[in-house]
Amino acid sequence: MARGQGASLDKKKLMADPVMVTTIVLLITFLSLFILYPLAILLVDSFVGDGGGFSFSVFKRVFQIPTFTTAITNTLKVGFVVGLIATAVGLLFAYVEMYVRINRFASGLFKMVSMLPVVSPPFVLSLSMIMLFGKAGIITRYLLKIYDNSVYGFWGIVIVQSLTFFPVCYMMFKGLLKNIDPSLEEAARDMGASRWKVFTSVTLPLLLPGIGNAFLVTFIESIADFANPMIIGGNYDTLATTIYLQITGAYDKAGAAAMAVVLLCITLAMFAVQKYVLEAKSTATLTGKASRARMLIEDKGVRIPLSTLCTIGAAFVILMYICVPIGALFPTWGFKFFPLTLKWFKLVFTRYHGLKAFKDSFVLSFIAAPITALLSMIISYLVVKRKFRSKGFIEAVSMLAMAVPGTVLGVGYIRGFSGGLFHTGFMQGLYGTGAILVIVFIVRSLPTGTRSGIAALRQIDKSIEESAYDMGAGSLKVFTSVTLPLIKDSFLSxxxxxxxxxxxxxxxxxxxxxxxxxxxTVQINEFAEKGSYGLACAFATILIIITYGSVLLMNLFIKHFGTSRQIKED
Amino acid sequence: MEKKSKGVRLEHISKIYRDPKTKKDFYAVKDASITIDPGSFVTLLGPSGCGKTTTLRMIAGFESPDEGNIYLGDEAINELTPNKRDTAMVFQSYALLPHYNIYDNVAYGLKIRKLPKDVIHERVMKILDLVELTGMESRMTNQLSGGQQQRVALARALVIEPSVLLFDEPLSNLDAKLRVQMRTEIRRIQQEVGITAIYVTHDQSEAMAISDKIIIMDKGVVAQMGTPYEIYYNPVNEFVADFIGEANFLRGPMVGTEGEFAILDIDGHRCKVEKHDGMSEGSTYTAVLRPEASSLSDTDGVPCKVILSCFMGSYQNYHVMVGKTLVRLEEYNPKHKRIYKVGDECRLNFDPVSVYVLRT
Structure with missing residues (x-):
């Protein structure tokens, strides 16, 4: 059997479509240049590194730096504990929401919690943690009269990261629980199992791969997190912060490259397990759609303690977010709370170039966002709806970006572009410009966008696009007149x-x-590092307003102009 | 329609797929050679997985054949993309564009062809009239019933005046009554327009009702090509006989002749069947007996025993054993006939001309 002719015909048909070919070539170039190349150059640099010629000398050198080896164990310890806590808390929240009758207030809180990971700027939880529980913390010092409480270090990071990442687990479990057919559990109840027995013998085993999945996702997020360990880590260094310091403090770029390779290997290994072992399994066990609504648990003995616990938890998390804007209004952080003042905001805009920071952040993100959104929709379209040879490459590389910690990517860009491509000076002009920042923004957001784009497109019957194609529309026309309008909401979000x-x-x-x-964000980091929490909070508040405002705006927009949703529901 | 419709010719077409589980290649379609005359209605019929849809999608251009050539009229179209082929497809799921209204759905292909607005309007309205949807132009697709959506899909395909119309199980999402109504409709419109149509279905009665010619496919191979009459009365093998209508198979050696008929020995019973040249005494043959072509009586025919007797309204359904061979039969209009009960011993009677002996 020879499949040659079919393949060559497919290729000829593809080549007859210049728009497709150009798009694919451009995509492959972009992905190779800005995702694969920086990672490759890290590998090359850390093996060629100091002396020239292939050797392990750079690795040997960095492994002799004691802070680096402790950073590895620190990172893994934090990641492990955070993974456990966030998964457990996320599961509890999801279970309570899906299985227990809760009141409106509680479900409102739950909804807010689920939105937090989307709008949450970094540092926010760390800042409020310090504000509430630090040495001069409102709760520790002024309510509990503890004067020497330290939030910095292992537990500080663990608590802050758990609070940051558990909503992600919560959303994952919510999706999984929705797909468990209630009749399975009813059958177990019917055969005489208690509620607890049903949970341990039916629900939990069905969720097991999902639990592993959530754990690893959180683990990876925790390892890759830079902002929180930076602010609240104190002397407790993690890999991300160590790499950062290796570059900004020790000016050892080759060493940082080798460290980044180590960090990358850890996250890649976990990502591989998560993606290829657990993700496949967790969907395989839960293919069934719920046949009908689940009977919610009314039993007061279960309902009251669980819902109270979760309500308090949710309220606490939300409180932590509200703390930051309030903190920005205190005259002196930790000592003088009243009268509330706008002086930090004034300072931000008069002395610390707040307007410029706002403008730079806003403009760069504003340029990056539409490019990212369009690019991720194009990638999803190609991956879901078209077949061609390099499709696997495009899918794999855009998903790979998900497993690459920002710090690693940053080091890769420094090594890869500061001296031009392959240190030849070619394209050197790119480094240090706004363009490279925009590109980093794009690469960092591309995987999430692509993921949701793929999910949205899988919902759409393939023959709708085929019919347009069959009617005579070319690729570009199909994409703009059919695909994009159908996933308008997904595109907007x-x-x-x-x-x-x-x-x-x-x-x-x-x-x-x-x-x-x-x-x-860089300003927040700088002022928090210096201990100017008032200024850091003021900057963070501005950021919260921008992010929250844009999400509100989007929801409003989708509500009024989003048509695709109505079509699906009818 | 001003344009002349074209024929379609497949020359030794094969399509190879890889089984995702076993990683082995297999033929989804194997060495299919088919000629479809201009203006005719041809159905690709077969069970699921027989390669009929793959064949249709190769004609449309969504799949590329691994072997062989496809011609539209005299033009080889192997290398053309679907949007450059002069074919139009009606999809199983209708595949209407949900963000357009009916008018825009039908006008879509014409807009792609950049026709002037007034021409588009005229042609859309004419085609909507043909499919009896006048007045529905501004409705959205989700405001239509399944049957109406199907008409829109048909109108959308017809309006671009393709050389060939392709149908991929277009009626399988409709309920039984509507299905019968729509297939008559499709046939009427096809004949009115005079367009070549290739229709994929797994429903044999649909195929019989609608087609000039039926192509039966089995495991990627074309099993038989012919008019519905030929296929029903002269099936080439057991698969075809069994797939089209119901069939009983009488198997046994030829033990003699009687006039122009042959005698087969079926489990010790002598059965008179149709005889064709090339039959020789001593060889074993399989004869096809249709359920409606036989009857039960006390006196004439082969001895048999009733094992199932069931009143179906328009007919009495029997299963009887002739020796070890099961024969199913349908006695129509049973009101004034004797009804045999399970366990009754009686005789199976059939006209030898209606028993067809397979050539293979």
Whole structure:
């Protein structure tokens, strides 16, 4: 059997479509240049590194730096504990929402919690943690009269990261629980199992791969997190912060490259397990759609303790977010709370170039967002609806970006572009410009956008696009007249997500930003480092307003102009 | 329609797929050679997985054949993309564009062809009239019933005046009554327009009702090509006989002749069947007996025993054993006939001309 002719005909048909060919070539170039190349150059640099010629000398050198080896164990410890806590808390929240009758107030709180990961800027939880529980914390010092409480270090990071990442787990479990057919559990109840027994013998085993999945996703997020360990880590260094310091403090770029390779290997390994072992399994066990609505647990003995616990938890998390804007109004952080003042905001805009920071952050993100959204829709369209040979490459590389921690990408860009491509000086002009910042924004948001685009497109019957194609429309026409209108909502929310992610980005950006650009997140980091929490809070508040405002705006927009949703529901 | 419709010719077409589980290649379509005359209505019929849809999609251009050539009229179209082929497809799921109204759905292909607005309007209205949807132009697709959506899909395909119309199981989402109504409608419109139509279905009665010619496919191979009459009365093998209508198979050696008929020995019973040249005494043959072509009586025919007797309204359904061979039969209009009960011993009677002996 020879499949040659079919393949060559497919290729000829593809070549007869210049728009497709150009798009694919451009995409492959973009992905190779800005995702694969920086990672490759890290590998090359850390093996060629100091002496020239292939050797392990750079690795040997960095492994002799004691802070680096402790950073590895620290990172893994934090990641593990955060993974456990966030998964457990996320599961509890999801279970309570899906299985227990809760009141309106509680479900409103739950909804807010689920939105937090979308709008949450970095640092916010760390800042409020310090504000509430630190040495001069409102709760520790003034309510509990503890004067020497330290929030810095292992537990500080763990608590803040758990609070940051558990909503992600909560949303994942919510999706999984929705797909468990209630009749399975009813059958178990019917055969005499108690509620607890049903949970342990039916629900939990069905969720097991999903639990592993959630754990690893959180683990990866925790390892890659830069902002929180930076603010609240104190002397407790993690890999992300160590790499950052290796570049900004020790000016050891080759060493940082080797460290970044180590960090990358850890996240890639976990990503591989998560993607290829657990993700496949968790959907395989839960293919069934719920046949009908689940009977919610009314039993007061179960309902009251669980819903109270979750309500308090949710309220606490939300309180932590509200703390930051309030903190920005205190005259002196930790000592003088009244009268509330706007002086920090004034300072931000008069002395600390707040307007420029706002403008730079806003403009760069505003440029990056539509490009990201369009690019991720194009990638999703190609991946879901078309077949061609390099499709696997495009899909794999855009998903790979998900597993790359921002810090690693940042180091890769420094190594890859500061001396031009392959240190030849070619394209050197790119480094230090706003363009490279925009590109980093795009690369950092592309995987999430692509993921939701793929999910949205899979919902749409393939023959709708085929029919347009059959009627004589070319690829570009099919994409603009059929695909895009059908996933308009997904495109819009991708647009806003990309914008929010860009404007709150820090880990890669902080390594690449040059003095000509003032970014809000970098400013927050700087002032928090210096201990100027009032200013940091003021900047963070501005950021929260921007992100929250754009999400509200999007919802409003989709409500009034989004047609695709109505069509689907009818 | 001003344009002349074209024929379609497939020359030794094969399509190979890879089984995702076993990683082995297999033929989805194997060495199919088909000639479809201009203006005719041809149905590709077969069970699911027989390669009929793959064949249709190769004609449309969505799949590329691994072997062989496809011609539209005299033009080889192997290398053309679907949007450059002069074919139009009606999809199983209708595939209407949900963000357009009916008018815009039908006008879509004409707009792609950049026709002037007034021409588009005229042609859309004319075609909507043909499918009896006048007045529905501004409705959205989700405001239509399944049958109406199907008409829109048909109108959309017809309006671009393709050389060939392709149908991919277009009626399988409709309920039984509507299905019968729509197939008559499709046939009427096809004949009115005089367009070549290739129709894929797994429903044999649909195929019989609608087609000039039926092509039966089995495991990627064309099993038989012919008019519905030929296929029903002269099936080439057991698969075709069994797939089209119901069939009983009487198997046994030829033990003699009687006039122009042959005698087969079916489990010790002598059965008179149709005889064709090339039959020789001593060889074993399979004869096809249709359920409606036989009857039960006390006196004439082969001895048999009733094992199922069931009143179906328009007919009495029997299963009887002739020796070890099961024969299903339908006695129509049973009101004044004797009804046999399970366990009754009686005789199976059939006209030898209606028993067809398979050539294979």
């Amino acid at each position: 991708g647009l806003v997500t990309a914008f929010v992610r860009s404007i709150t980005a820090i880990s890669a950006i902080i390594l690449l930003v040059t003095p000509q650009f003032l970014l809000i």
